[in-house]
Amino acid sequence: xxxxxxxxxxxxxxxxxxxxxxxxxxxxxxxxxxxxxxxxxxxxxxxxxxxxxxxxxxxxxxxxxxxxxxxxxxxxxxxxxxxxxxxxxxxxxxxxxxxxxxxxxxxxxxxxxxxxxxxxxxxxxxxxxxxxxxxxxxxxxxxxxxxxxxxxxxxxxxxxxxxxxxxxxxxxxxxxxxxxxxxxxxxxxxxxxxxxxxxxxxxxxxxxxxxxxxxxxxxxxxxxxxxxxxxxxxxxxxxxxxxxxxxxxxxxxxxxxxxxxxxxxxxxxxxxxxxxxxxxxxxxxxxxxxxxxxxxxxxxxxxxxxxxxxxxxxx
Amino acid sequence: xxxxxxxxxxxxxxxxxxxxxxxxxxxxxxxxxxxxxxxxxxxxxxxxxxxxxxxxxxxxxxxxxxxxxxxxxxxxxxxxxxxxxxxxxxxxxxxxxxxxxxxxxxxxxxxxxxxxxxxxxxxxxxxxxxxxxxxxxxxxxxxxxxxxxxxxxxxxxxxxxxxxxxxxxxxxxxxxxxxxxxxxxxxxxxxxxxxxxxxxxxxxxxxxxxxxxxxxxxxxxxxxxxxxxxxxxxxxxxxxxxxxxxxxxxxxxxxxxxxxxxxxxx
Amino acid sequence: xxxxxxxxxxxxxxxxxxxxxxxxxxxxxxxxxxxxxxxxxxxxxxxxxxxxxxxxxxxxxxxxxxxxxxxxxxxxxxxxxxxxxxxxxxxxxxxxxxxxxxxxxxxxxxxxxxxxxxxxxxxxxxxxxxxxxxxxxxxxxxxxxxxxxxxxxxxxxxxxxxxxxxxxxxxxxxxxxxxxxxxxxxxxxxxxxxxxxxxxxxxxxxxxxxxxxxxxxxxxxxxxxxxxxxxxxxxxxxxxxxxxxxxxxxxxxxxxxxxxxxxxxxxxxxxxx
Numbered sequence: 001x002x003x004x005x006x007x008x009x010x011x012x013x014x015x016x017x018x019x020x021x022x023x024x025x026x027x028x029x030x031x032x033x034x035x036x037x038x039x040x041x042x043x044x045x046x047x048x049x050x051x052x053x054x055x056x057x058x059x060x061x062x063x064x065x066x067x068x069x070x071x072x073x074x075x076x077x078x079x080x081x082x083x084x085x086x087x088x089x090x091x092x093x094x095x096x097x098x099x100x101x102x103x104x105x106x107x108x109x110x111x112x113x114x115x116x117x118x119x120x121x122x123x124x125x126x127x128x129x130x131x132x133x134x135x136x137x138x139x140x141x142x143x144x145x146x147x148x149x150x151x152x153x154x155x156x157x158x159x160x161x162x163x164x165x166x167x168x169x170x171x172x173x174x175x176x177x178x179x180x181x182x183x184x185x186x187x188x189x190x191x192x193x194x195x196x197x198x199x200x201x202x203x204x205x206x207x208x209x210x211x212x213x214x215x216x217x218x219x220x221x222x223x224x225x226x227x228x229x230x231x232x233x234x235x236x237x238x239x240x241x242x243x244x245x246x247x248x249x250x251x252x253x254x255x256x257x258x259x260x261x262x263x264x265x266x267x268x269x270x271x272x273x274x275x276x277x278x279x280x281x282x283x284x285x286x287x288x289x290x291x292x293x294x295x296x297x298x299x300x301x302x303x304x305x306x307x308x309x310x311x312x313x314x315x
Numbered sequence: 316x317x318x319x320x321x322x323x324x325x326x327x328x329x330x331x332x333x334x335x336x337x338x339x340x341x342x343x344x345x346x347x348x349x350x351x352x353x354x355x356x357x358x359x360x361x362x363x364x365x366x367x368x369x370x371x372x373x374x375x376x377x378x379x380x381x382x383x384x385x386x387x388x389x390x391x392x393x394x395x396x397x398x399x400x401x402x403x404x405x406x407x408x409x410x411x412x413x414x415x416x417x418x419x420x421x422x423x424x425x426x427x428x429x430x431x432x433x434x435x436x437x438x439x440x441x442x443x444x445x446x447x448x449x450x451x452x453x454x455x456x457x458x459x460x461x462x463x464x465x466x467x468x469x470x471x472x473x474x475x476x477x478x479x480x481x482x483x484x485x486x487x488x489x490x491x492x493x494x495x496x497x498x499x500x501x502x503x504x505x506x507x508x509x510x511x512x513x514x515x516x517x518x519x520x521x522x523x524x525x526x527x528x529x530x531x532x533x534x535x536x537x538x539x540x541x542x543x544x545x546x547x548x549x550x551x552x553x554x555x556x557x558x559x560x561x562x563x564x565x566x567x568x569x570x571x572x573x574x575x576x577x578x579x580x581x
Numbered sequence: 582x583x584x585x586x587x588x589x590x591x592x593x594x595x596x597x598x599x600x601x602x603x604x605x606x607x608x609x610x611x612x613x614x615x616x617x618x619x620x621x622x623x624x625x626x627x628x629x630x631x632x633x634x635x636x637x638x639x640x641x642x643x644x645x646x647x648x649x650x651x652x653x654x655x656x657x658x659x660x661x662x663x664x665x666x667x668x669x670x671x672x673x674x675x676x677x678x679x680x681x682x683x684x685x686x687x688x689x690x691x692x693x694x695x696x697x698x699x700x701x702x703x704x705x706x707x708x709x710x711x712x713x714x715x716x717x718x719x720x721x722x723x724x725x726x727x728x729x730x731x732x733x734x735x736x737x738x739x740x741x742x743x744x745x746x747x748x749x750x751x752x753x754x755x756x757x758x759x760x761x762x763x764x765x766x767x768x769x770x771x772x773x774x775x776x777x778x779x780x781x782x783x784x785x786x787x788x789x790x791x792x793x794x795x796x797x798x799x800x801x802x803x804x805x806x807x808x809x810x811x812x813x814x815x816x817x818x819x820x821x822x823x824x825x826x827x828x829x830x831x832x833x834x835x836x837x838x839x840x841x842x843x844x845x846x847x848x849x850x851x852x853x854x
Binding site: 011014015018019022023140141143144145146147148149152153155156159160242243244246247250251254255265266268269270272274277278280281284285287288289292 | 698711810814
Binding site: 127204205206207209210211212213214215216217218224225228229232302303304305308 | 367370372374375400401403404405408409410411414416417418419420421422430431434435464466467477480484
């Protein structure tokens with residue numbers, strides 16, 4: 001188990017390096033002189049002198065390699081620079097809003113689990129039954145629904161039609177319901193079908209029959225034998241779905257005016273605030289890598305065959 | 316003495332596009348207490364389905380169209396499902412071929428045996444855990460194998476684990492589906508010896524299901540041959556070569572003879 | 582083909598045909614210039630003159646919808662095609678090149694896949710500034726690795742097939758080998774994936790428009806129309822319906838088509854990845 005984790009961690013540096021190269025490289029592609037841009041945005045004079053001075057301050061006049069090394073040095077220390085628009089340190093800005101985003105993503109994920117797994121199980125118990133057909137239809141519809149549209153419709157319904165104002169835009173704990181629902185929608189659709197496939201496969205395996213033949217109750221068979229085997233391979237996909245959630249939060253936070261990091265990033269892109277964009281990208285990528293690592297570790301923990309093949313040399 | 320198992324006119328069907336198909340089409344079988352029955356036939360002759368029907372574990376689309384199954388006089392098919400499920404394990408048990416998926420792949424062998432001891436002997440988990448190595452030794456497995464996972468064991472070892480489960484449960488009716496398939500001759504013999512213990516328990520009976528006559532060879536008291544969903548021959552082992560009328564049975568016997576049947580069947 | 586697959590595919594095909602017709606001929610049916618502002622009739626509900634009402638600048642919603650459809654769909658399809666080509670190229674290179682090329686390329690793919698979805702797109706748009714082009718480029722960069730990985734796997738399998746080996750022995754080389762023997766194995770599953778993914782692409786592309794990160798005003802596009810409607814959710818809710826429904830229908834069509842294709846038995850034989 002430890003060996004497996006170490007092996008995986010070995011892949012971390014090259015991945016992070018690639019990440020840093022991409023981030024840095026993209027920023028260099030940005031057209032326009034950031035120095036000029038900044039000064040113009042802050043309303044100051046854009047004389048050639050002040051621009052040049054600014055450039056020297058930011059170290060923008062050095063060679064590409066130098067700049068990269070400087071940038072990397074600062075990034076490793078988690079010094080992500082200051083925002084072009086507000087001048088605040090990027091790290092603080094993002095970190096202060098990160099909890100809201102994480103809260104939303106985790107709630108949506110929990111909603112997905114609680115809906116998709118039971119739905120998948122019930123569909124698998126009666127394949128082609130009415131529940132199965134209905135959930136299949138529902139899944140296609142939900143996967144085709146734009147979540148920005150869905151969110152807006154929900155807002156309209158709750159605020160206008162049903163006059164439930166306090167669920168919208170207030171500060172209560174119920175606030176998270178609508179955004180989390182919207183975020184979870186597409187994901188739940190896909191995962192419920194995947195869960196169904198897994199349960200179908202597992203429930204027809206021989207060892208389930210052996211377990212039943214022994215005299216275990218159906219509930220015992222399900223909890224002790226079926227559940228782990230059905231869901232373990234899905235862990236990978238759940239880790240990846242976290243990426244979907246992070247991407248979706250860009251939209252959901254905007255629709256519901258949720259004070260999270262994603263909204264900050266969208267505004268930053270619109271305002272050409274490169275340090276903030278860059279900081280957001282790095283942070284999200286690191287979180288995502290971490291979540292995936294945890295998912296892989298979880299899978300290996302649950303399934304000894306995975307542990308075996310990993311130790312045997314596949315990466 | 317009432318027969319332990321009585322199957323009359325059993326028909327098992329699968330729904331299909333042009334009307335149901337009947338992989339089991341009128342099976343009559345019975346088993347006395349203390350008897351060993353060998354149920355032989357080709358793959359697809361319906362033997363496994365028959366056993367599954369007795370257990371009440373038919374796979375989803377299959378259904379019982381007709382027939383009666385009685386266990387120790389008790390009509391199984393008209394029993395309430397919950398009561399019927401209670402018979403599983405301690406009253407009747409079915410072992411499958413020891414393929415990789417016959418045991419839970421993510422649970423250690425020891426835990427699976429312990430779980431069965433709890434079910435079969437009503438022990439608490441700690442006591443059952445303590446008895447597990449003993450049970451493993453009974454089937455000639457190292458006590459250490461309790462910590463192993465099924466995929467780490469050979470086919471023969473897995474089959475022996477399944478028999479250990481049967482020994483832990485001590486059911487009245489034990490059915491073993493293809494217990495020797497895929498195993499080498501020596502292991503086959505040891506598996507059959509283990510199954511033979513079932514004979515020695517009062518009131519119990521054993522049904523060995525196989526496509527190979529040799530597997531039931533020296534254990535069976537009677538041999539029933541199934542072909543295309545029906546029992547075509549049913550005779551005491553010694554009399555089979557003489558009484559078997561169906562061409563298929565004759566094929567099986569000849570094949571068995573060519574591959575050196577153990578003594579008693581020729 | 583199973584009846585189930587048939588139904589989905591038929592429904593999907595019907596929707597898509599209608600869509601294609603609307604998009605091709607729709608603009609000529611548009612009653613007004615989609616960019617024309619009518620300050621006297623802002624935010625009016627549907628009536629005789631403006632069949633779907635007007636938006637906050639008095640522009641005809643129906644006209645904007647019809648013209649916007651072209652952009653939303655054409656751009657998404659273009660991106661889809663580009664992703665397919667990129668993925669094919671990279672996958673073929675990895676599968677047909679030597680083991681070293683394969684390793685390097687696959688590591689690159691892994692690095693990209695370590696990014697959560699859309700983050701890379703965000704980076705590109707962030708660097709180049711929001712526009713239709715930067716959104717398209719960002720999406721292509723985000724999506725190609727999945728195709729590349731799949732194509733590579735298919736190529737590796739196809740390479741070992743007997744008739745390919747036979748062809749190589751009898752002298753077929755290079756381009757002929759690829760087009761004659763490898764591509765027929767690779768293309769159908771790749772196209773299947775493309776049909777399944779196009780729906781998602783449309784969603785994301787319009788989503789970027791919604792956030793203001795893609796197509797910029799005043800160009801009509803379904804996503805930007807929704808974004809404009811957003812500010813008037815409570816006062817003019819009718820603005821929400823048309824563009825959202827349009828996006829939903831288009832994506833549904835592709836998803837149904839993809840689902841139906843997936844059930845098709847001969848495609849199943851081609852091998853699932």
